Amino acid sequence: MNNKDILQLCFGNLLRRRTRTILSVIGVIIGTTAIIVMLSIGLGLSYGFQEQLESFGNLHTIQVYSWGSSGNQDNKLDDRTIAKMEKIDGATCVSPQISQYAVLYGDHKKADTGIIGMKPEMLERLGLEIEKGRMLNSSDKAPLLFGKAVAASFYDPRKQEYGSWGSMEPTVDVLQKFILTNDWNYGTNQQGQDMGETQLLELEAQGVGLLANEDDEYAYNVYSTIDFVQKLKEEWDKAQNGGRASAGSGQKTYDQVLVYVEDLNKVESVSQTIRDDYGFSTYSLNDMLKELQKTMGLIEAVLGGIGGISLLVAAIGIANTMIMSVYERTREISVMKVIGASLKDIRKMFLLEAGMIGFGGGVIGILLSYGISYVMNHFLAGTIAGAIGGMGSKVSVIPWWLTLAALAFATFIGVISGYSPAQRAMNMSVLEGLKNE
Known part of the structure; x- marks a missing residue:
């Protein structure tokens, strides 16, 4: 099987089980959004303190x-x-x-x-x-x-x-x-x-x-x-x-x-x-900035950890979706093996399906995060800054590296979640699979 055939099969399988796929994607969306928004608030605080220090003098x-x-x-x-x-x-x-x-x-x-x-x-x-x-x-x-x-x-x-x-x-x-x-x-x-x-x-x-x-x-x-x-x-x-x-x-x-x-x-x-x-x-004000960055690093780690829990739950949902897919597609998998599909192709198909769920949820989660960040900065900045002590012009800051890291992490979580189901599909007996029509 070539890569084009595998890709078409993956899209078809995900669309055929549309409801389960959507629910899995929603889980990734929530997890990705939670991580980005939480970290963006921490970065906003950090940049805000830096802006405040720069108003007192020059960091250089x-x-x-x-x-x-x-x-x-x-x-x-x-x-x-x-x-x-x-x-x-x-x-x-x-x-x-x-x-x-x-x-x-x-x-x-x-x-x-x-x-x-x-x-x-x-x-x-x-x-x-x-x-x-x-x-x-x-x-x-x-x-x-x-x-x-x-x-x-x-x-x-x-x-x-x-x-x-x-x-x-x-x-x-x-x-x-x-x-x-x-x-x-x-x-x-x-x-x-x-x-x-x-x-x-x-x-x-x-x-x-x-x-x-x-x-x-x-x-x-x-x-x-x-x-x-x-x-x-x-x-x-x-x-x-x-x-x-x-x-x-x-x-x-x-x-x-x-x-x-x-x-x-x-x-x-x-x-x-x-x-x-x-x-x-x-x-030097830079000395004070270094100490603040250490403190803000801990805060960002805590906020990122809270968001990471949501993505972990999403990973469990993806794994559950893919395992159920293996049980429901035992005959299909067996037929693919009989007509010449290699074990490598079987594994690639399941990993790609799981990765597509993670990637799709990551993209939508990133777009949603930018929307939430915009609302926070333009409509809720005064209220939030007063509540959490931020002194900068922005409450939420999403740098490009955070966007790329979140997308890569969401995709990685999807692939990892699909690894065990892929192994199960590879090890499945052809005779047992054909009997379970």
Whole structure:
């Protein structure tokens, strides 16, 4: 018998016992749907937590601190150390970070904010979007790149007119010159008063751009080059000391360094290298993500196991269908053997019938799963997310690999369920089969 003949026989046998076939297929549909939907909820939770973490910061970055370091206490976060970190396998970009709090004054309005200095290429790596103006350039002398929340916080100190509460609309043109000062009364009638021995600091800077980000940490700071913030920091300390340079003001050491790792899978190894080889403390949102993934892996296993029970019941149903088929077709099987069908053909026929039940049920189960997932994401997302703690945009996520795995598993379950009946059909006595008409 050729494969075409076997395939035609299989279709005919399944259609001849239509009711039993449909019931077996329904069992596979329920099992496949249960597995996919259960796992999709677990994956939705996992992706949701990842989205939430990404809103807190970038998963590709590692923050390196000088405090809390182990090993050699003489370790310093300086340019020499940064040059060594740049050679670590996986480290795409390494930038020191220095910060200074200051008062910004421009267009008769002021704002109190933190100014962070870092390499312009690091800001580009972070994937920040520009709403107005441009990003920082390494050739800039005194640039200011505004976070949106800072641009919305400028107010007139003479009238105490503040922007709308919660608004992210800029209250000042960010593409202008600003004065950076240490006088909290700057722009008022009390400007320059009540400063004691502290000298008035006035540094001029040029606004170059406005970030579009609204819902992350980058909206609440102003960014500039390392050299300018270093200068601001030194001038600030000098003004606070009555015009005298403070001890160690000329030494370029940093409290924090930011390391960007392009390959997300290498973040953990780069972080481990910095801790072990350099003795510095590190922090990365990726560390928290790894722990969450372990927890979510257990949840997905439990949810998948619950769905798997349904498919196991379906497998028993397929096996029962095929065994009954053997008993009902003893004469047919015997006649096939008499006219020359090989035992291999008999086994192939029964395995193919069982596999077709599994495959058909798997396909319909996948389509049904996508329908349920659509309903959950578009109509029940708010209710379900609130009940199970999901924070992502989708409650149910079905990746392509889950679809293929479910289809393969359903087909495999069908074939395995048909193995024992196929063996029974192969071992059946021809004489006994012909007598049982």
